[in-house]
Amino acid sequence: MYRFVTSLRSSKDHFSRSGRRCFARVPERATSFSDNEETSVLPVMPRFDYAPPAYTGPKADEIARKRKEFLSPSMFCFYKKPLNIVHGRMQYLFDENGRRYLDGFGGIATVNCGHCHPDVVQAIVNQTVNIQHSTILYLNHAVADFAEALASKMPGDLKVVFFTNSGTEANELAMMISRLYTGCQDIISLRNAYHGNAAGTMGATAMCNWKFNVVQSGVHHTQNPDPYRGAFESDGEKYAKDVEDLIQFGTSGQVAGFIFEAIQGVGGIVELAPNYMPNVYSTIKKAGGLVIADEVQCGFARTGSNFWGFQNHDIVPDIVTMAKGIGNGIPLGAVVTTPEIAKVLTRRNYFNTFGGNPVSTAAGLAVLKVIEREKLQENAHVVGTYLKERLIALKDKHDIIGDVRGRGLLLGVELVTDRELKTPANAQVLEVMDSMKDLGVLVGKGGFYGNVFRITPPLCFNKQDAGAFESDGEKYAKDVEDLIQFGTSGQVAGFIFEAIQGVGGIVELAPNYMPNVYSTIKKAGGLVIADEVQCGFARTGSNFWGFQNHDIVPDIVTMAKGIGNGIPLGAVVTTPEIAKVLTRRNYFNTFGGNPVSTAAGLAVLKVIEREKLQENAHVVGTYLKERLIALKDKHDIIGDVRGRGLLLGVELVTDRELKTPANAQVLEVMDSMKDLGVLVGKGGFYGNVFRITPPLCFNKQDADFLVDAMDYSMSKL
Ligand SMILES: Cc1ncc(COP(=O)(O)O)c(C=O)c1O
Structure with a gap:
């Protein structure tokens, strides 16, 4: 969120009034604004340097009239005043007036590559000018190529494809x-x-x-x-x-x-x-x-x-059956099974007349290539995890949020008027949807009661889209800038950080903090040092090194702990240029590079690779974190659950508002868990944070046992 200190009227002037806008136009006054114009919190849509072509076609009212007269009365539209969407580019849609909307619904989880992705469009055009339809009674490479590519994405013996249209x-x-x-x-x-x-x-x-x-x-x-x-x-x-x-x-x-x-x-x-x-x-x-x-x-x-x-x-x-995302919006479906079945x-x-149509299957093949090349699966994971965490944080703020769930970029937020009774808040969903639309964000809705937001954007959605607005991380980063300006000569030697603070109580750095700090430090001539002693060696699951979760490449990386699975060993890694400084004098370390330690280190790398421990840390860590977050609903003493992979923290507080550290209770629960056969660590400045940093071979059953033991022990407090 960007906190505007100017009036809404003046902030509105930031945006172009022309028919062809590059930026979202801010509504006259959205219902969610506070009455105090000086401090209104106004979400700002991320930049997108693209201007849609001017639209000269029929307007919303005319289309609605025709639709009413000539189309099935069963068809319904979102929003009190339905949108006339005339153009799309990647994660954005444009209405008849050129206004831009962030598409959080992706044509119902369909436009995975982004609207009108150039590669998919090109594949469709190329195929259309050659042969648009012939049926599978004749040979054509498009259907065979796509079937082969699709089968390659399947495990086991799932190798035979039938194409359908939905x-x-x-x-x-x-x-x-x-x-x-x-x-x-x-x-x-x-x-x-x-x-x-x-x-x-x-x-x-x-x-x-x-x-x-x-x-x-x-x-x-x-x-x-x-x-x-x-x-x-x-x-x-x-x-x-x-x-x-x-x-x-x-x-x-x-x-x-x-x-x-x-x-x-x-x-x-x-x-x-x-x-x-x-x-x-x-x-x-x-x-x-x-x-x-x-x-x-x-x-x-x-x-x-x-x-x-x-x-x-x-x-x-x-x-396995599929449709929607298979062709980024082109009508296509498929069934994949084994040769025997x-x-x-x-x-x-x-x-099936249209099944395997060359245009549709050419689009399908292009989709697979785009997903691969643009690492959309990875992006769905990273951005989806980030978005889910931000939505979970919203739950603390808004009682109307009963549940936040889903995975990747398939997320749901269920609204209830009463958390205990889980009374569906469907009217409120409609209201919020309309207000979000006015702010330029489109999401879907669903659920039996119609009280769940469905967030299924194109998979090119990014963190700015997810946060949509300036995050707190940028504000903290500003402090580093101030510190350099007012507390140093303006130049610094470096900045050292843990991607997730370990001893400090598994504290994750706010989103967007590190990229901002990185550029500040670079401007001040300093080096960025990533202390990977706790985060490194696959512990955070999503990446091998913790700093990789922050989209920066440090100048120096330090490590120890996990490097040798317990054998005394540490290391500093840097660039050849920086490393040269040590040639100015003698630098020696008696045990540094000890053959036993380094042999152990090499074995560790091989084990992590072969036993897919990073993947396991991710899968089991995500599962464990979700279970711990669920515990928070049950035990008021849990103030926060955080961390990533198998580097997790649970902070206990006696008062959620005041965040009063509950360190005595941490000791009590630790003891009770020990009696049940589960050992966890503790840390944090106040000693009120459980540190859960098990071996990376921890499995889901272990995670269940740990959570059950914690649940039981907290119930006894
Ligand atoms: C899980 C699932 N299966 C099947 C379908 C039906 O797909 P179609 O609308 O292409 O017939 C849908 C549509 O939303 C769906 O979500």
Whole structure:
């Protein structure tokens, strides 16, 4: 947030009034402004140096009139005054007046590469001028090339692709294939799921507001493993038991399949409880069924941590369906399965006129290349994690936020008027959406009650878009500038920092702090020293070194601790030019470079690589942090949960407002946890922060045990 000290009237003058604007135009006066104009908090949209072409087409009113007269009355629009969107570029949309909007919905999780991404557009144009449609009755390389590329993104034996034109069609086909392959009819889907709206898929969709009163046979709906609203909270195994019961008491004991979204999209970005899918997977296998992953919303790198959503659940499905992000907006869907299962379709003719259309598949291939080259999966992970953290922080400020959830750039914020009762605040969602639109930000909504913001932007979304505004980090960085100006000659030797302060109590540096400090130090002629003693060697999970989470490259990096897995060893790494200064005198260290220590160091690097410990620190650390954050709702004594990877901190306070350190309670909980068999550290200036920095081979069960022990110990306080 940028705190304007000028009046709104004058701030408005910063923005161009021409029809072709590069910047967002600020509304006359948004409802969320405070009454005090001098201190109003006004979000500022990040710069985007692009001017859309002037629009001369029909205006909103005329389109709305035509739509009312000639299009289905079932079609609805967002916003009291619907937007006429006429142009798009990357993560931005433009209306008929050239006003720019930050697109936080991405055409419903579809425009993954960014609006009108030049590579995708070019692929479409190139293909269109050659041959636009021929059907798969003739050979054409576009469909074959894309099928090959898509299959290469799949694990296991998932190598055969059928193209369709939508997610609904893909799921219809997947359900039919599973019925044919197993000879069974019964399919199980989750309550609150959305899988499409044709005859079969409407049966699998399980929200009454999306189900028409027509025949929808052969689908059973199991309890939704919804950690926020579900009966068993985050206990995936208990929900999984319902699938077992359903098969035993509601079917012949054999089923055709189980269809699921790794994160429910239309249902309101609902993550499946941990441990649910592996249990359900084995239940379905025992009942002879196939597992179908509906990746229509989760696929194509959206969840950040993996390319496919199901990969976050440690299973490999038998059939994967996809659409939305597959073609960045071009109508396309697909079903991928194994060669053996795919054979069932040879029993009759199976044909789809537009399926595998060369223009659509050329777009699909371009999408895969863009995701790869522009590292959109990594970006979805980094920006999504950052955005989620900022949204979680908002929860402390606004009681109306009941839950923040999701993964990567598939995030949900559920509004409730009462946190205890979880009363859906759907009217407020509409109000906030409208107000955000006035400020230039578009988000979606969903959930059974319509009370969940769905944040599914193009995957090129960046941290400025996520924060959208000046972050506190920039203000802190200003202090370094002042310090140099008023406390030194104006030149400094250097700046030393921990990417996450360890002994200080796992304190993360505010977003945007380091890039700003970096340039300040450079201007003052100094070197930037990253002290990686605690953060290095894969501990933060997202990167091997902590400084890499701050988008800077330091001049000197220091390390110890994790370098030798416990053997006494430390190191300083710098550039050849800087290193030369030590040749001015003798520099010697008796044990520095000791062969035993350095042999251990080399072994450590190999183990981290081979055992994928960085990945594990990320996966288990993210899971552990989420569980610790959930504990915060239960125990008022938890003031803050923070950190990254397996470098986590839990700060205890006796009063959340005053942040009074609860150091005695930390000792008590530590002792009680020890009695239960769990050891954690403590730190922070006041000694009131648990430091959770286990070996990086820690697994999810270990994480569960730690959280359960902490929960139990805190309950006794
Ligand atoms: C998870 C999921 N599956 C299937 C579908 C249906 O896709 P389509 O609208 O392309 O038919 C959707 C649409 O939102 C979806 O979110």
